[in-house]
Amino acid sequence: MSALSALFMRDLRLAVRVGGxxxxxxxxxxxxxxxxPFAIGPDPNLLARIGPAILWLDALLASLLALDRLLAADxxxxxLDLILTGQSALELAVAAKAIAHWLTTGLPLIIAxxxxxxxxxxxxxxxAAVALTLLAGTPALTFIGLIGAALSVALRRxxxxxxxxxxxxxxxxxxxxxAASNAAIVGPLPFGTPFTxxxxxxxxxxxxxxxxxxxxxxxxxx
Amino acid sequence: MxxxxxxxxxxxxxxxxxVLPWLAGATVIGFALGLSQAxxxxxxxxxxxxxxxxxIHVPSAWLAMFGWALMxxxxxxxxxxxxxxxxxxxxxxxxxxxxxxxxxxxxxSLWGRPMWGTYWVWDARLTSVLVLFLMYLGVIALHRAVxxxxxxxxxxxxxxxxxxxxxxxxxxxxxxxxxxxxxASVLRLGGSTVYPTILVPLLDMAVxxxxxxxxxxxxxxxxxxxxxxxxxxxxxxAQSAPGS
Numbered sequence: 001m002s003a004l005s006a007l008f009m010r011d012l013r014l015a016v017r018v019g020g021x022x023x024x025x026x027x028x029x030x031x032x033x034x035x036x037p038f039a040i041g042p043d044p045n046l047l048a049r050i051g052p053a054i055l056w057l058d059a060l061l062a063s064l065l066a067l068d069r070l071l072a073a074d075x076x077x078x079x080l081d082l083i084l085t086g087q088s089a090l091e092l093a094v095a096a097k098a099i100a101h102w103l104t105t106g107l108p109l110i111i112a113x114x115x116x117x118x119x120x121x122x123x124x125x126x127x128a129a130v131a132l133t134l135l136a137g138t139p140a141l142t143f144i145g146l147i148g149a150a151l152s153v154a155l156r157r158x159x160x161x162x163x164x165x166x167x168x169x170x171x172x173x174x175x176x177x178x179a180a181s182n183a184a185i186v187g188p189l190p191f192g193t194p195f196t197x198x199x200x201x202x203x204x205x206x207x208x209x210x211x212x213x214x215x216x217x218x219x220x221x222x
Numbered sequence: 223m224x225x226x227x228x229x230x231x232x233x234x235x236x237x238x239x240x241v242l243p244w245l246a247g248a249t250v251i252g253f254a255l256g257l258s259q260a261x262x263x264x265x266x267x268x269x270x271x272x273x274x275x276x277x278i279h280v281p282s283a284w285l286a287m288f289g290w291a292l293m294x295x296x297x298x299x300x301x302x303x304x305x306x307x308x309x310x311x312x313x314x315x316x317x318x319x320x321x322x323x324x325x326x327x328x329x330x331s332l333w334g335r336p337m338w339g340t341y342w343v344w345d346a347r348l349t350s351v352l353v354l355f356l357m358y359l360g361v362i363a364l365h366r367a368v369x370x371x372x373x374x375x376x377x378x379x380x381x382x383x384x385x386x387x388x389x390x391x392x393x394x395x396x397x398x399x400x401x402x403x404x405x406a407s408v409l410r411l412g413g414s415t416v417y418p419t420i421l422v423p424l425l426d427m428a429v430x431x432x433x434x435x436x437x438x439x440x441x442x443x444x445x446x447x448x449x450x451x452x453x454x455x456x457x458x459x460a461q462s463a464p465g466s
Contacts, residue, residue, distance in 0.1 A: 168356040171349075
């Protein structure tokens with residue numbers, strides 16, 4: 001088993017086990033969706049109209065809060081130093097960690113989306129469209145969050161610095177994610193246009209995020 | 223004395239000490255000229271005298287983007303060439319650029335109320351400039367979060383380069399999206415579409431604003447160099463204190 005796949009499997013296993021925190025992200029996702037009708041009232045038409053936007057904002061916040069697990073834990077127990085001095089390229093190691101993180105954080109959100117569509121009075125077609133756009137867009141959120149996580153990894157009490165750094169960069173993903181979801185329902189705009197831009201954002205962030213995070217780790221952890 | 227000699231902080235301090243008064247004087251003259259030209263410029267046939275907000279709004283928008291571009295060049299200087307003063311330049315430019323962005327947003331908002339009927343609209347240009355402002359604040363926050371200035375400078379350099387993608391988005395937002403904001407009328411293929419009686423004061427104000435940016439930036443760089451020297455002296459003092 002190569003070093004990269006060992007790192008990948010390690011991250012998957014750690015996330016899923018007790019204390020890993022994989023499924024607690026889904027729990028947060030569900031709780032926020034439940035909070036929304038308490039805030040804006042239970043009118044089903046209103047909830048259906050802004051449902052995709054709520055789900056996307058919620059996915060954004062849930063992936064933001066889960067970024068803690070990505071690099072900070074490894075920094076604290078010293079594994080990050082081992083990865084830095086290891087034999088595989090740092091970019092690939094960081095990419096493997098990010099993909100494992102998405103599989104345990106982003107993918108459960110996407111699986112939970114159809115159920116939450118029921119809470120928001122969304123039709124099945126709408127929920128499916130939202131789930132598809134989340135599938136294309138949450139990797140972008142993970143890779144962009146990776147940049148912020150790498151920049152703030154050595155800070156003891158980063159606090160809200162990580163969200164402040166990451167959220168402005170995720171604005172395009174949010175815009176096109178919601179645009180694609182709405183286009184699938186209401187659309188004069190075809191679904192494909194914002195959806196392909198969303199896929200492009202994911203591909204772009206997968207390169208830029210990984211390279212930027214590796215550079216940040218190299219320079220930040222001398 | 224070659225330009226590279228300015229990479230030495232002491233030489234840089236000597237140079238800027240001599241140059242800054244002249245730059246400040248040039249800034250005052252530039253503003254005097256620009257503001258008098260703006261005052262004497264004709265009223266717009268549709269907007270009346272309100273069009274003169276443009277003489278502050280447009281140059282500050284240009285300077286807001288110039289600030290981030292300058293920070294990106296400084297970021298390359300830090301990461302690629304290890305220039306000694308590059309992170310000082312980047313750290314000093316961030317608050318100034320943020321201030322110009324804020325001026326751009328506020329004057330634009332005040333201009334929008336009589337012209338568009340609203341203080342704010344979520345179109346592409348306004349949204350991307352607001353995101354630029356947030357990114358400026360993020361870079362400032364990152365500088366303040368990390369204790370060691372050199373490490374902070376490198377982290378901020380990476381963030382600056384990632385955020386530089388916003389600059390072409392701002393510039394071309396009025397072309398790519400259906401926006402309420404005015405399209406490009408100065409820097410565009412086919413030349414400017416602004417009449418000279420308005421264009422000349424605008425460009426003069428832009429020069430004045432740029433001189434202001436450079437003056438403030440060099441002054442801020444001086445302060446940052448001195449601040450780091452004070453920090454080093456304090457650390458040395460703490461290290462050699464009895465009982466340490």
